[in-house]
Amino acid sequence: MNVAVVIPDTSLETRARRVAAVAARQADAVDARACFPREAVDTMIAERLLGIQIPVSLGGEGAGFAEIAEVCSILGQACAASAMVFAMHHIKLSSLVEHGLESPWHTQFMRRIAAEQLLLGSATTEGGIGGNLRNSICAAEVAGGICRLEKDATVISYGDHADAILITSRAHADAVSTDQVMTVFLKDQYTLEKTHVWDTLGMRGTCSDGFLFRGVAPAEQIFPKPFAEIAAQSMLAASHLLWSGVWYGIAADAVARAQAFVRAAARKTPGTTPPGALRLAEVSTMLQTVRSNIVAGLKAYEEAKADPERLSSMGFSVAMNNVKLCSSETILAIVNHAMLICGIMGYKNGTPFSLGRHLRDVHSAQLMISNDRILSNVASMLLVHKLDNSLLG
Amino acid sequence: MNETIRGLLVKFGNLPVSVDQLQDDSDLYTAGLSSFASVQVMLGIEEAFDVEFPDTMLNRRSFASIAAIEGCVRLLTDREAA
Incomplete structure (x- = not known):
């Protein structure tokens, strides 16, 4: 018997895009019914995305925060709830990967997560x-x-x-x-x-x-380290970077819809620039700011990662908090801008340019760990910590 | 120096336990020192000893115990004197 062997595309991005396709299809229903995105999560399991952060030696793929944040963004462009479930799972997993390797139980548990794709x-x-x-x-x-x-x-x-x-x-x-x-x-x-x-x-x-x-x-x-260390050395960075990945995804999809709207108008009236075009140019700078900010945060984490002292330093904490503050505030302005571009077609549900879900989803960003609390923590740290004024850090 | 640091911990540390009961090497975070309170103690120390904490010292370990704080202050005052 001849069996056709299909070699599946196994790059992380392709697997994430396959999950995103499923997530996008169910996004409106998940939102309307406030139900768990079961099909999207089942597809994450089928694509084995729940174990990617686990070291290769324990059956995972050893993916870093940058790769995981990219998956968060890809999923965020499709369904914010699915993306957030994925992000929150990996934030918890980062505690295990960064602080559980010295404990036999936690190490064994990581093997199980990778093998059984536990959430x-x-x-x-x-x-x-x-x-x-x-x-x-x-x-x-x-x-x-x-x-x-x-x-x-x-x-x-x-x-x-x-x-x-x-x-x-x-x-x-x-x-x-x-x-x-x-x-x-x-x-x-x-x-x-x-x-x-x-x-x-x-x-x-x-x-x-x-x-x-x-x-x-x-x-x-019980984790062998105090939670204060886990929170400072991995949870703070993981939360702010991976959440930001999701939020960037939502904002990027809103801008993509706005761009599609402007291009459709431009194609109908060649020779004249549609009214939304200038706003689109404006919103693209905001989106770029958010992206650059997150990428800089991911880079700062990569550089600090090997050094627990640097991870628990005030400078690092201020930097991660600022990533969160910037992305959570700017995405609101971005989605609002996209709504101005798409007009009533963005305001209405069920059009290719609908932005109601995006607008409601991004409002959560400044509340998941209240920005006021984060600002007051940064305010307190800046009483002693001197900001780094170099351009490249 | 030890006395001054203990005095600042009483004044700004906002600890749920008495500072007198703490050993020099007791873990201050386990004793309930919050990150906000640790900044207030740092400011008090900067003022009392006329030093400035460099960013390399602004981490959890520097304030993990009275002995750790004392070590940092000694390093900074020695540096000033040199």
Whole structure:
């Protein structure tokens, strides 16, 4: 029997584009019904995108933040919710890759993620902490090698759909609120009781419901490092860079729609420049600013990555915070500009130039870790940290 | 120097525990030192010892314990004197 052998295109970009095609088809329905983008995530699994960050020696592909941010952007151009699920999974995975290699349990878990394409969720927010994830009220109870934890988690994105949850808590019952640890709980080691339903303006498909989390797991599943170090050395950069990748994707798609609108008008009236053309030129500079800012952030991370001290320095923290502030604010202006270009065709749903979903989705950016909180952190650091005035850094 | 640093930690550290109970090598972050409070303590130290923290010292390790802070200040005051 002759079997035709088809060698699939295995470049990361091509695989991401195949997922994006599925995500784009379901984006409006996911948004309208606020449902989890199941088909897009199933395609990510089929394309084995959930394990790409894991080192090759553990069955992954050793992809860096730049490659992952590019995938976030490709998916963001298709469906913001799918892209955000992918980004949040990889933010949690970065904690494992950067801080779990010295622990046999976490290393073995990474092998499992790569082999079984497990989806990781996150539970860092808690009722009563006022949005500051570097504080916890709940505490891990460790006795006889077993860790028990109950947390009023006001947001667990795609909590119902995750295969494991990485959750923060105080290190023990007597620990101060900032003395935190992070623990991995597998799906069969916890229960979730829904307390809040995610019915929001945008990013509706992330299904970031609130839950009362109750878990019991072997204590070896607690990360061997304090959460403060994990947060400073990998989560800060991963969150701001990968979120920014998603946001750039949404903005880039809005601009692509605006450009298609202007070009369609130009083709109908050759010889005259359509009214939106100047605005398109204007918005292209804003998009370029966002892209350059993210690329510079990715470069800064690559350079600092090998040095934990540099990663936890104020200069690095200011730089990453500024990436987030710039991209989350500028994308709002970009989508608004695109709307001005497309006019009523952008305002209406169901046209090739519709921008309502984009506009609602980008509004989440300045709230996922409030920009006001980030600004006040930067403000505090700038009291001692002197800004680097060199052009190339 | 140790006394002055402890005094600044009492004044600006906003710690949930008494500074007297802390050993020189106790982890200040575990004791509850927030990043905001650590900046306030840094400013107090800059003023008290008339030094300026270079960016290479603005990381978690420099403020991880009273002994670490003392080490940084000593390095900076020695540098000034040299």
